Amino acid sequence: MSDLATASYLAQADNETRLNKTLRPPFDVVHRFSAQSIIMTTIAAILLFVFLSPILLVVAVSFGEKIEGASWVWAFDPSNYARVFVGIGWPDEITLLYAYKLGYTLAYAVLGSLIAIAFAFPFTYFLSQCSRPVQAAWLVFILASLSMSEVFIVMGWDIMLSNRSGLPALFKATGVTEWLKETGWLAVLKDWGLANPRNVKFKTSQMATVLTMAYLVWPYAVILLYAPLSRIDRSMIEAARTMGAGSFTVMRTVIVPVVRIPVMGTLLLLFVYLLGAYVTVTYFAEPAHQTLPVSIYEAIRGATLNAPFGAAQAVVLLSTAGVFIFASLWLSRLAEKRGR
Amino acid sequence: MKAALKHGFMLICAAYISLPIVIVCLSALNGGRSMLFPPKDPTFARFWEFFVSEPVWLRSMENSIIVALASATLAVLITWPIAYDQWKRNTAFSRALTGLAGLPFALPPIVFGVGLSFLWTFVGGLGNIFTGILSHTALLAALPLVTISIGLQSIDRYHLDAAQTMGADEPTSLRTIILPQTLSYTLSGFFFVVVLSFHEFIVIFFVSASAYSTVTLQIFNSLRNGFTPTMAVGAITFLLVSIAVFSAVARYGDLPRLLGADPARKDN
Amino acid sequence: MAGLVLKDVRKIYGDVTALQNIDLVFPSGKLTALLGPSGCGKTTLLRIIAGLDTPTRGSLSLNGDDITTLPANKRKFGMVFQSFALFPHLSVGENVAYSLSISGVEKSTRLKRAQELLDLVQMADFQDRRIGQLSGGQRQRVAIARALAQEPEVFLLDEPMSALDAQLRETMQVELRLLQQQLNITTIVVTHDQREAMTMADEIVVMSNGRSEQIGSPTDIYQRPETPFVASFIGKANFIDGIVRGGRIFVGDDAFDLEKPASFVDGAPVQLVCRPENVELCSVDETSPNKLTGSVSFVRDVGPTREVFVETNAGRVICEMPSSAGAFVAQGENTGVRLRSNSLLCFPGQAPAAAGKQTLASASHQENVAA
Structure with a gap:
């Protein structure tokens, strides 16, 4: 029996090879196979060189050793990492300067992405209910604002928040400042770091930093939420309505459970994006409250010029991002499974 | 009532998003050197400065355009075979290439920028515009990869069968069916790269090493002297380009579909 | 032997046997209908005949030549698909002239040929239209013209009427049959509609579960079903x-x-x-x-x-x-x-x-x- 099965299998395999061989003339096969493999190999080489090697280089350089007054040399020196977490004097003393920077990086990114999602979610939900042409028009608007460079956005917010023109000037002109002074709110704002004795002051402040970051990723949030929200089966909502659910109940019992995982995934992606925010922080956060990207820049191009230490900070940032990217991939895979 | 609330909310969001952009744009009209809002002594002199009289802006505009167009072209050329191979054969190799091609876009750009600046320092070419082009290609290749893949998936497999029964082999199908039917998706990917490359700051900041500047770099570099209304002209120009490009994508391609809406639901 | 001959054709997907031991002869110039419920393997069989799928076992020959391993683009059997599969990026005329244009026929010749074919299917004035501007029945006519442009030795139709509404279906069945008789071309139609099969076919192959249950003329199949399945499926x-x-x-x-x-x-x-x-x-x-x-x-x-x-x-x-x-x-x-x-x-x-x-x-x- 098993011999028979083997024989029939072999006959079949033989048959199939014969099929494949005669499907195209052999010469043609060789010719095209090589043309195609040349293209794919070239592309693979480009990808390895330009796409992957920079990331590996960052990791490699991060173990390098800085020579005082000169450049740096290759080494296997984990002290750069120790410096990020516990300071250069460790183990004799512990400086948490860079650990704090990491902390600010995370805090700004978490707050910024949460605020962005909170406003983007209802917006996108309403958007997905519009007609297709209206959606397309809104999407053009969202994409245009999404592609605005961080530089331009910071410029706009800077004008809006600056003391000479913008909101503080508006407050003064309309008498809000006077009113704040009389009611004592100005003193409260001053305690929060949002005012000086004469007027409100939004720059520099952590609030300005976080709000600008939220602004920065809001269009991304809409774009990322758009896919899952616009794929919700409308008849499901209608079914819930016929069973007596109001809009809020529909949102709570149908929409949110369906899109919970994509929303988490979006949150993680926004968070990762904000980890790397540079211009916003240099502009709106005071030096004591600045983040890793700023000190990475300082180390690599700026004043301190210590490439290995900059690279080590970049690796820390990268690993943080990596953890969250994997989490979001895992979530999206989970969502796909649920969807089936 | 409910509809009014919804639209009200959407409009407030839109206003919030437009406000800083509008302010930047209007500041371009300032007559003086400083960025004031509302603009003082409105004039269009800044446009003249940006496009004609100040060569530093012209040069950076030129660089921006070169980097954007060249990196978009390269990105499409690199990602097309990857997307095609993945769609056609779906081997482990093609999946690995797809993952690799999308990797830079998923990382914090500053990390990738740092890595690229190391790479170009070692192999030479830091501060050369060509390495800037390659850097943007790598950073943004994920976009055409995604749009082309969506385009390929939208091809009706029966069209390929039909072409085959009419005598088309694989290269002929590629030329006569697949390329024309994915053209709008390819162009969308191309223009996404163009627009994002225009606006990209941090990577080009690292790899240009102050040897050349794009418009965003020029603006950032000039920030030390404070904002000037001339910069705002750059912002307006880029904004107009973005709107034109995305409107074209929406007009000639299926923008909602590109962004993941259910293809079957054309109207609701 | 004249016509298309299938010998012991089998198709196995993993554990699933889609077709078993199909032995069929499609005589030259006749219209044969492959009739059966969905999932009976009739479309798989048609795709194997077209060369779009390869049989796991068995052989096909056309007028005595073995074509088992000939790929679809070398067989060039004209095929009309269920969804018609007309290319939206080409005009009606370019769709019809597609097979000629990829085999390098000169432009004026192929446009003339496309015009003739469109005349044949009564679509003479539509050469420059876009596919999106056509109704279902018009699309079907274009799909038929396109499949005939390469002067195929065998003409295949996969559920050609299923995208049409009931009334149009009846008209098109008669029209297609008249066209086939006029051209005298070996034709195979896949359908699940017994009325359609009986309207058009010289011979009907009733299929179920990957097997052919009965082969015969429409009258034979109706009057003298050989199995209870055929009796229940036909009428x-x-x-x-x-x-x-x-x-x-x-x-x-x-x-x-x-x-x-x-x-x-x-x-x-x-x-x-x-x-x-x-x-x-x-x-x-x-x-x-x-x-x-x-x-x-x-x-x-x-x-x-x-x-x-x-x-x-x-x-x-x-x-x-x-x-x-x-x-x-x-x-x-x-x-x-x-x-x-x-x-x-x-x-x-x-x-x-x-x-x-x-x-x-x-x-x-x-x-x-x-x-």
Whole structure:
């Protein structure tokens, strides 16, 4: 029996090879196979060189050793990492300067992405209910604002928040400042770091930093939420309505459970994006409250010029991002499974 | 009532998003050197400065355009075979290439920028515009990869069968069916790269090493002297380009579909 | 041998056998319909004939030449797809001229040829239209013209009418048949609609579960089904279970005689099959063979015919008569039904898989069951 099965299998395999061989003339096969493999190999080489090697280089350089007054040399020196977490004097003393920077990086990114999602979610939900042409028009608007460079956005917010023109000037002109002074709110704002004795002051402040970051990723949030929200089966909502659910109940019992995982995934992606925010922080956060990207820049191009230490900070940032990217991939895979 | 609330909310969001952009744009009209809002002594002199009289802006505009167009072209050329191979054969190799091609876009750009600046320092070419082009290609290749893949998936497999029964082999199908039917998706990917490359700051900041500047770099570099209304002209120009490009994508391609809406639901 | 010959064609996907031991001959210049419920393997078979799928085993030959390993683009059998698969990025004329343009035929020649073909399918004025501007019926005509442009030796159509509405379908069936006869081209049509198959085909291959059940002319298949499946799938039929005793068939105590005595051993379970139009109403008291009694549960007039549902102790029997026939029975009345012996068929027992427990099966019901 098993011999028979083997024989029939072999006959079949033989048959199939014969099929494949005669499907195209052999010469043609060789010719095209090589043309195609040349293209794919070239592309693979480009990808390895330009796409992957920079990331590996960052990791490699991060173990390098800085020579005082000169450049740096290759080494296997984990002290750069120790410096990020516990300071250069460790183990004799512990400086948490860079650990704090990491902390600010995370805090700004978490707050910024949460605020962005909170406003983007209802917006996108309403958007997905519009007609297709209206959606397309809104999407053009969202994409245009999404592609605005961080530089331009910071410029706009800077004008809006600056003391000479913008909101503080508006407050003064309309008498809000006077009113704040009389009611004592100005003193409260001053305690929060949002005012000086004469007027409100939004720059520099952590609030300005976080709000600008939220602004920065809001269009991304809409774009990322758009896919899952616009794929919700409308008849499901209608079914819930016929069973007596109001809009809020529909949102709570149908929409949110369906899109919970994509929303988490979006949150993680926004968070990762904000980890790397540079211009916003240099502009709106005071030096004591600045983040890793700023000190990475300082180390690599700026004043301190210590490439290995900059690279080590970049690796820390990268690993943080990596953890969250994997989490979001895992979530999206989970969502796909649920969807089936 | 409910509809009014919804639209009200959407409009407030839109206003919030437009406000800083509008302010930047209007500041371009300032007559003086400083960025004031509302603009003082409105004039269009800044446009003249940006496009004609100040060569530093012209040069950076030129660089921006070169980097954007060249990196978009390269990105499409690199990602097309990857997307095609993945769609056609779906081997482990093609999946690995797809993952690799999308990797830079998923990382914090500053990390990738740092890595690229190391790479170009070692192999030479830091501060050369060509390495800037390659850097943007790598950073943004994920976009055409995604749009082309969506385009390929939208091809009706029966069209390929039909072409085959009419005598088309694989290269002929590629030329006569697949390329024309994915053209709008390819162009969308191309223009996404163009627009994002225009606006990209941090990577080009690292790899240009102050040897050349794009418009965003020029603006950032000039920030030390404070904002000037001339910069705002750059912002307006880029904004107009973005709107034109995305409107074209929406007009000639299926923008909602590109962004993941259910293809079957054309109207609701 | 002339025509297209399939020998022992088999297709296996993993554990699933999609086609088993298909031996078929498609004679030159004839129209053959592959008829069966969805999932019976008919489309797989058509794709193998086109060269779009390769058979796991077996061989195909055309006019004596082996074509088993010839890829679809070398076979160049014209094919019309269920969705028509017209290229939206090309105009109507360019679609029709596609096969000519990729084989390098000069532009003026191929445009002329496209125009001729469009004339043939009565779409002369549509050469420059976009595909999106055409109605379903127009698309079908273009798809037919496009498949014929390469002057194929075999013309294949996969459910060509399923995208059309009912009325248009009837018209197109006749038109397609006339066109095929005019061109005298070997044609294979896949369909699940028995009416469509009977309208167009010279020969019908009834398929089920990856096998061909019966091959024959439309009349043959209808009048002389060889299996209960064919009887149930083509037209309507009453199924009655019985036992053979002494050359007669007994359903309970009622005896049935066939025109030719059944060659079954005594005690064998059998199934009697009778088309509704071969069942007559008779009086309850009548004592003749081939008769059952029961009460009328439902009567309906459907235009030219009237159907009477009679619940007998052997199950429901449907009787169909011209509406003009006088004898009217009302719901609830008792009546006798007589099955004409000259059209009574007898199959070995065991309920056929496709027919299941149903006593009456129309083609559309059958499709659902089999699907």
